[in-house]
Amino acid sequence: MSDLLSVEGLGIAFGGIKAVNDVSFRVRAGEIVSVIGPNGAGKTTLFNMISGVYLPGSGRVVLNGEDVTGMAPHLLARRGLSRTFQNLQIFQSMTVLENAVTGYHLQERGPVLADLLGLPSSRRRARTADAGARRLLARVGLDRAAEREAGNLSYGSLKRLEIARALALNPKVLLLDEPAAGCNAVETEEIDHLIAEVAAAGVAILLVEHDMKMVMRISNHIVVLDHGEKIAEGNPAAVSQNPAVIAAYLGAENADG
């Protein structure tokens, strides 16, 4: 079983409208699979089903050989699934460091009584997590903002903070929902490198991204969604030449711009 993530016939409907319908694909260790498609195609909904935020209406999600369909997000986190959000989910009134630290929750948590009493064991757990979080912040270029309140950061910085928080879980499978949205060219390239680096370490990455240059550059495999259906898949070269894809997605983007 080299598939870390396998999505089988996944579907969900909202009020009779099929937001995602019968979508299947697999992500292997160290592989970057991108999901692309026009606005409203169902990419985020797909992520929400895989990460346990939505209960799938049909199909299965298999994580590292285990059927995890409909499992609660915090249990998926324990099994090595981690994600970021398209519409930032930052802990606004916590500092940047504290935001990153929450990614270490599963490692740092302990008996609540020890935490209330401020026992050395509790402080040791917290300090270890702090150190890890600082390393991760340095990795995404946010170490100098560590003590700032997260709500005051720019959009691009918050995107990177979410990536740091997701990486803190030391995931086997990482879902990134538009990590480069709102980032400038330099930041995008940094994120690009970071994703490649994480994949090289053996993490299976599922990526949703509208920046086509980035997608074509770093993906091993691309899945194309339109109106909730998988209309094509393949390597970047094949997908970019697929007439259905050009019509549905690239065409739509041109029409937008």
Add this chain to the structure above:
Amino acid sequence: MRLTPKAATLLVLALLVALTPFFFPSGYYYRVGALLFVNGIAVTGIVILTGYAGQISLGHAGFSGIGAYACALAPTHLGLHPALAIVLGAALSAVLAYLVGRPILRLKGYYLGVATLGFGILVSMVLNNERDLTNGPDGIDVPDLGLRALLETWGLDLTNGQFWYFFCGLSLILGAWLALNLYDSPTGRALRALHGSEVAARTVGVDVARLKLQAFVISAVYASVAGSLLALQNKFITPDVAGFMHSIEMVTMAVLGGVGSVLGAILGAGILTLLPQVLTVFAEYEQMVLGLVMVLVMIFLREGLLPSIFKAIRGKGE
């Protein structure tokens, strides 16, 4: 050297407890101070529940009622020492909070507010109606804690007012210390995270329902201990301690001073404890004043008094 916020808060509280008696015009003020500290303990629990975890309780006075009546009833009926009655009340409150909170906190949304509202009313009704046990609305005598007499044999001779002032003051400092430990601990961070974004907290592995329940149980214990200390120092208690107005008073105190900050919430408790002492008309219009305070804070000082003051100072400094 810079003080951590935790050390600064504890220092301020310690100085407050130690130094204000020098300014008391009469022994009566020890009583006022003790009452302020008791309210401070209760709102510190609200800080953990509402400020950290973002959950609302409209029936926390129910737990104060349990703590208070545990001290009134357990010594006479179970032969328990009043000090152990405090512990029994706290344990009972914790168990009840667990039983009420467990099914509710699995649901998303503001169901806890509704459930606790019902819980508070229920406790209040039981205390009012079980006359054989509680003596009903007339209230009931509470036995002496006995600690003052013990201190006297050790050569520490305090008036009743002084004893309760310092005993409640030390209890408040202990309660604040625990809450401040929690704030920066792994559990505290997870609580504040789920307050900020539940879905994000869940995806980093936080068992949201479990953590909310822990915060609720802890805050119930604070309310219970506050109720016990109130009953023991007055040597008398009525069911009003568990009443809806008392629940609202706790929340208003915390929100006024700053529900996200232990020191802020205690400041709020201080203001609303002292106000009726200064303005005797307050007692008559208490409900109106509480309502007004709540509305004004929500409009002008969302984060509460103390955090707003700090922000203003920092804003000028930069």
